[in-house]
Amino acid sequence: IAGITQAPTSQILAAGRRMTLRCTQDMRHNAMYWYRQDLGLGLRLIHYSNTAGTTGKGEVPDGYSVSRANTDDFPLTLASAVPSQTSVYFCASSDSGTGPTDTQYFGPGTRLTVL
């Protein structure tokens, strides 16, 4: 089934622990994105990648890192989790990342709680 998968679905994490959220797409899209969504706020871009091998910082990159070793996978790592990183994390992908009509398609999300 074509689309984007994310793992885990949800996670409770102790502060200070390291955590990697996984994202895989099978649509052969060039661009991938990580967002966080908090109540009352819009989706905020954490990091993005316009093509395999390149990454860029979004609006709220601090405390997060990403890698893009291949087209399909775009993991997000929290090196040392803090409670303010409690959020719902969405991975998305789009065909090019640089076109004005580029529609983003979203994964089901990961609900992360940091205690």
Added chain:
Amino acid sequence: GQNIDQPTEMTATEGAIVQINCTYQTSGFNGLFWYQQHAGEAPTFLSYNVLDGLEEKGRFSSFLSRSKGYSYLLLKELQMKDSASYLCAVTDSNYQLIWGAGTKLIIKP
């Protein structure tokens, strides 16, 4: 700064029509998207406008006025399944999507 404004919440009756407004101030403009997001689920694409005017797609229509920095999403013949949040997003000059906080639409029988 960049800003997108939408009402936080709206209520409408099943079978009726509702208009959800979105105003934006962004550095450049390369198009405006509307997404639907049901509670606990991912956003899904509804519409895209880059030229002024109305785009109709079934029960949903989206309007854009670039000179006014304004868009609306019109939902006709409302159904209970339309209860969701509706997200407005603008592509800026760097082709980054700037998102509004979303409008929660509550449909009552």
